[in-house]
Amino acid sequence: MLPSKELTKEMLIGVLMGGPGSEREVSLASGRAVLKALKEAGYNAIEVDVTERDPELPEGLDLAFNLIHGTYGEDGGLQAYLEEKGIPYTGTGIESSRIGFDKVLSKEEFINAEVPTPQSQTLLTKEGRAAVKFDLPYVVKPPREGSSVGVHVCKTEAEADAAFADVAQYSEDVLVEQFVAGKELTVAVVGDQVFPVVHIDPSGDFYDISSKYSWLAEPDDPTVTTQYHCPADLDAATTERVQTAAKAAYDAIGTEIYARVDVLLDSLGNPYILEINTIPGMTETSLLPKAAKAGGYSFNELCVKIGELSLGLRSA
Numbered sequence: 001m002l003p004s005k006e007l008t009k010e011m012l013i014g015v016l017m018g019g020p021g022s023e024r025e026v027s028l029a030s031g032r033a034v035l036k037a038l039k040e041a042g043y044n045a046i047e048v049d050v051t052e053r054d055p056e057l058p059e060g061l062d063l064a065f066n067l068i069h070g071t072y073g074e075d076g077g078l079q080a081y082l083e084e085k086g087i088p089y090t091g092t093g094i095e096s097s098r099i100g101f102d103k104v105l106s107k108e109e110f111i112n113a114e115v116p117t118p119q120s121q122t123l124l125t126k127e128g129r130a131a132v133k134f135d136l137p138y139v140v141k142p143p144r145e146g147s148s149v150g151v152h153v154c155k156t157e158a159e160a161d162a163a164f165a166d167v168a169q170y171s172e173d174v175l176v177e178q179f180v181a182g183k184e185l186t187v188a189v190v191g192d193q194v195f196p197v198v199h200i201d202p203s204g205d206f207y208d209i210s211s212k213y214s215w216l217a218e219p220d221d222p223t224v225t226t227q228y229h230c231p232a233d234l235d236a237a238t239t240e241r242v243q244t245a246a247k248a249a250y251d252a253i254g255t256e257i258y259a260r261v262d263v264l265l266d267s268l269g270n271p272y273i274l275e276i277n278t279i280p281g282m283t284e285t286s287l288l289p290k291a292a293k294a295g296g297y298s299f300n301e302l303c304v305k306i307g308e309l310s311l312g313l314r315s316a
Helices: 026-041 077-085 094-101 103-112 157-167 236-250 287-294 299-314
Strands: 014-019 044-050 063-068 120-124 139-140 153-154 172-180 184-189 198-201 228-229 258-265 271-277
Touching: 014 026, 026 044, 026 299, 063 077, 077 094, 077 287, 094 103, 094 172, 094 271, 103 172, 103 236, 139 157, 153 157, 153 258, 184 236, 184 287, 184 299, 198 287, 236 271, 258 287, 287 299
Parallel strands: 014 044, 014 063
Antiparallel strands: 120 172, 139 153, 139 172, 184 198, 184 258, 198 228, 258 271
C-alpha cells in the first residue's frame, strides 16, 4: 500500500503546465482543468506556465503538480530539476520517467519482465523501410514523443517511406512494430488500484493524434467520431488478462503514483502492451478521468488522490 499524506488547504500547489515540447497546447488544457478542479475543491493552487527548461518557480511551493506532457515534463528532466530544488512533485520519478518516455527502453523492460508486447525493431531513420524485417502492415513511430505524435500504421511501401520521412523530423532513430489488429484499450493505474478498462473506438484506422485531441485540432470536424466505452465490453477473464498485463507493464519500469497503459487486444483475446504514459492527459477527452470515474472517483477526487499519494512518497 502506497503511503499518503493529506493535501491541506494551506499548502501552495503549483500546477505546472505548457512546457517546451510538441504537446504544449494539450498540456495547457490538462493543467487548466486540474487547476480548476483543485480550486473548486478549496485548495491554494496557482498556474505555473513553463516555457523553458529549468524554469523559475514561485517561492514556497509545497507541491508541484506536473501536467507537462512529453518532452521535459515526462522524460525525467523536470523531475531531476524539482528534486534539486527540494520540491515534492506528482507522478513517477526520474528514472522511471526516462524509461517510460522512451518506447525502446520501456519495451526492453517489458520483454525482460515477460510482459506481452508486439515484436519490434529499432532502426536509424536514414536506413528506411528496406531495413525493416517485418512484412507490411507495420507501425512506425518516433521513440521519444507522446500522444501519438509521428505514429503511422503503414500498409503500403509508399506509406512506409512517408512514415520514415516524417519520423526523421523528431528523431534519428525509429521504432518499428509488428501491426496487431484488434481493439484499442487503455488501463489507468493510480497507486495500487487498477481502474476499469477503457475501449477506444476511433473514427479512423487507429487512435491517432487527431482522434485523441479532436477538440484541439479540428473542433468542428464531423468525421471525428471516436467513441469511448468504460468499462469495456469484455468478459471477466479477458478483463483480468488486460488489467494484469497493464499492471505488469506499470511495475516493469518502476512506475510510481499513477500512469495510463495502452493495450491492443487481438481477436483471440490476447493483450499486447504498446506503451506507458506517465503523465497522461487530464483534458475533457482524456482517458484517465474516464476510467477513474468508472472506478468511483470524481475528477476533483482524482486530482487530490494523485497529490496526496505524491506527497506521501516525497515529502519529509
